[in-house]
Amino acid sequence: MQKFPAYFLFGAATSSHQVEGSCNNDWSRWEIANASRLAKEYSRTTGLCSAEHLRQEGIRPGNYISGICVDHYHLFEEDFRLAEKIGLNACRFSVEWSRVEPEEGVWNMNELKHYVSMVSSLRKKNIEPFVTIWHWTLPLWLADRGGVLCPEFPFYFSRYAAKIVSAMNDRASYYIIINEPEIYSLNSYMLGKWTPCKKGPLNYYRSITTLIRAHTLAYSEMKKVNPGIKAGTACNMTYFEPGGGFINRLAARAADRWWNRYFTDKVMGSMDFMGLNYYFHNRIHYGLNRNSNERISDMGWELYPEGIYHVLKNLEPYGLPVYVTESGLADADDSRRAWLIEETLKQVHKALSEGVNVRGYLHWSLLDNFEWDKGFWPRFGLISVDHATMKRTMRESAKVYKNIIQNGLNI
Numbered sequence: 001m002q003k004f005p006a007y008f009l010f011g012a013a014t015s016s017h018q019v020e021g022s023c024n025n026d027w028s029r030w031e032i033a034n035a036s037r038l039a040k041e042y043s044r045t046t047g048l049c050s051a052e053h054l055r056q057e058g059i060r061p062g063n064y065i066s067g068i069c070v071d072h073y074h075l076f077e078e079d080f081r082l083a084e085k086i087g088l089n090a091c092r093f094s095v096e097w098s099r100v101e102p103e104e105g106v107w108n109m110n111e112l113k114h115y116v117s118m119v120s121s122l123r124k125k126n127i128e129p130f131v132t133i134w135h136w137t138l139p140l141w142l143a144d145r146g147g148v149l150c151p152e153f154p155f156y157f158s159r160y161a162a163k164i165v166s167a168m169n170d171r172a173s174y175y176i177i178i179n180e181p182e183i184y185s186l187n188s189y190m191l192g193k194w195t196p197c198k199k200g201p202l203n204y205y206r207s208i209t210t211l212i213r214a215h216t217l218a219y220s221e222m223k224k225v226n227p228g229i230k231a232g233t234a235c236n237m238t239y240f241e242p243g244g245g246f247i248n249r250l251a252a253r254a255a256d257r258w259w260n261r262y263f264t265d266k267v268m269g270s271m272d273f274m275g276l277n278y279y280f281h282n283r284i285h286y287g288l289n290r291n292s293n294e295r296i297s298d299m300g301w302e303l304y305p306e307g308i309y310h311v312l313k314n315l316e317p318y319g320l321p322v323y324v325t326e327s328g329l330a331d332a333d334d335s336r337r338a339w340l341i342e343e344t345l346k347q348v349h350k351a352l353s354e355g356v357n358v359r360g361y362l363h364w365s366l367l368d369n370f371e372w373d374k375g376f377w378p379r380f381g382l383i384s385v386d387h388a389t390m391k392r393t394m395r396e397s398a399k400v401y402k403n404i405i406q407n408g409l410n411i
């Protein structure tokens with residue numbers, strides 16, 4: 001059996017809007033306005049997933065409204081007990097900005113206390129909290145002023161980030177400042193698929209550059225409050241594998257520069273660790289994606305665990321500790337999750353044994369949740385949730401994960 005070093009963290013991740021329920025932010029407003037359209041669009045396709053029961057969920061408008069969600073807001077204690085049962089020693093969750101600052105500059109102390117009590121609950125279970133400051137959702141007052149493109153965004157954001165650090169006091173050590181700035185900017189701006197649907201390359205560029213400023217300012221404000229914390233941003237990084245030949249190598253390198261490094265390079269001076277969210281592999285062949293797609297998730301995404309090894313190796317020269325802050329799949333019948341966890345951890349272990357300073361793996365996700373514009377039908381959880389009863393059940397794959405945590409990998 002191949003063990004991980006004692007300092008290595010095994011965890012799982014969630015985000016506020018995707019699990020809490022009863023959020024009142026720009027996404028919840030957008031969902032209500034777009035649910036019928038999303039359901040209609042889904043019904044015009046054959047569905048991403050071959051399972052008919054999931055397709056039936058996808059054609060219902062209700063699938064696209066987060067509503068009470070999986071009520072993690074009230075059930076977090078139970079959920080963290082389950083995390084403890086799996087043997088996790090790290091948990092990532094995000095603070096919902098719209099709860100703690102419902103009006104500009106007005107802080108809801110009870111909501112701040114709520115997040116402090118989440119951290120305390122994890123600490124009591126010897127689970128290291130990773131607090132995400134921003135996982136894409138905005139208070140309505142800020143959305144109405146232009147959201148990320150509002151000129152004051154970096155100021156508002158850093159003030160909010162500092163408030164969280166001060167409320168946490170010394171209880172939390174790890175903070176993820178922004179979740180996937182590139183995926184957010186791509187979908188909300190470049191493609192205009194997500195709220196605020198402001199399509200176009202210029203808006204994309206403005207979003208990315210504003211988020212770079214927001215990260216940098218927030219980092220310094222957070223450190224002023226508590227210099228002892230460790231903060232980084234979680235970037236979505238793809239393994240761009242060149243097909244044969246010079247042109248493909250050049251294209252893969254350009255894609256890597258733009259997608260994997262643009263944001264990271266700009267914020268390097270304001271990072272204590274790198275957060276890596278790994279989902280995608282892209283085998284480039286003269287501008288086309290030529291993945292073999294031997295295994296895919298319910299959402300049609302290729303499952304390619306080897307890719308994380310290459311991405312981790314690419315991060316080595318930055319010289320910072322790396323935490324895999326997300327990796328996972330939609331797998332309603334739980335037929336591929338255990339395999340993916342095991343194979344991914346093998347690749348992480350390989351990178352580690354070659355000297356990459358990777359210090360943890362947090363699976364996406366702890367719970368079945370609300371997958372943004374896809375709604376509830378994709379099931380990402382180590383723990384399944386029955387929406388009618390809110391009953392939680394540990395999936396078999398979570399038991400496999402537990403076994404790896406306890407006994408190591410069978411390599």
Ligand code: BGC
Nearest residue numbers: 015179180183236326364371
């Ligand atoms: C996001 C999560 C999302 C997951 C699966 C990541 O890009 O951070 O919010 O649920 O991917 O799509």
